[in-house]
Amino acid sequence: MAKFLLGRSQAYAAYANSTKSLTNALEDAELSRSLDPSSASYQHQCGIVQLNLGDKETASRHFSSALLLNPTFPPSHYYLGQLSAENNNHKAAVDRYTLALKGTTQECNLQKDFQFSHDLLYKR
Numbered sequence: 001m002a003k004f005l006l007g008r009s010q011a012y013a014a015y016a017n018s019t020k021s022l023t024n025a026l027e028d029a030e031l032s033r034s035l036d037p038s039s040a041s042y043q044h045q046c047g048i049v050q051l052n053l054g055d056k057e058t059a060s061r062h063f064s065s066a067l068l069l070n071p072t073f074p075p076s077h078y079y080l081g082q083l084s085a086e087n088n089n090h091k092a093a094v095d096r097y098t099l100a101l102k103g104t105t106q107e108c109n110l111q112k113d114f115q116f117s118h119d120l121l122y123k124r
Contacts, residue, residue, distance in 0.1 A: 025049045040070035047079060056083055074100040 026049045033042040047062030060083055063076040081096030 022049060022053050026053070038069060040066040040073045040076065043069060044073065044076050044079075047076070051079065056086075059083070072099070072102070 026046070029042065029045040029049050033039070033046055036042055043062055043066040047059040047066065050056075050062060051059035060080065063080050063083075066073050066076040067080075077096045077100035081093045081100060084090070084092035084096055
């Protein structure tokens with residue numbers, strides 16, 4: 001059941017064109033998390049939805065909580081890196097991107113984001 005709710009939450013968040021869709025996504029993500037509180041994925045999904053709702057502080061707490069459950073969870077390191085970069089904390093962003101790269105075989109936008117923050121930090 002929790003996996004079904006996570007999938008539905010991800011779909012709502014991915015195709016959200018209204019606050020109602022995001023509210024539905026958040027409800028499903030929180031229910032998934034309550035059904036399996038030891039899952040970093042479910043905690044992370046709550047962060048993704050909060051980020052889409054514009055609540056970066058709560059999103060950051062969810063990503064950090066996911067890392068307490070699984071310290072090598074790449075997606076949460078990635079998003080914490082994004083939030084750090086947005087706050088011009090490029091040292092923290094580089095550190096987070098580095099941790100995310102260590103934990104994944106997927107490049108996605110990670111290499112580009114790492115390089116951008118690294119350049120801002122070290123090529124001043």
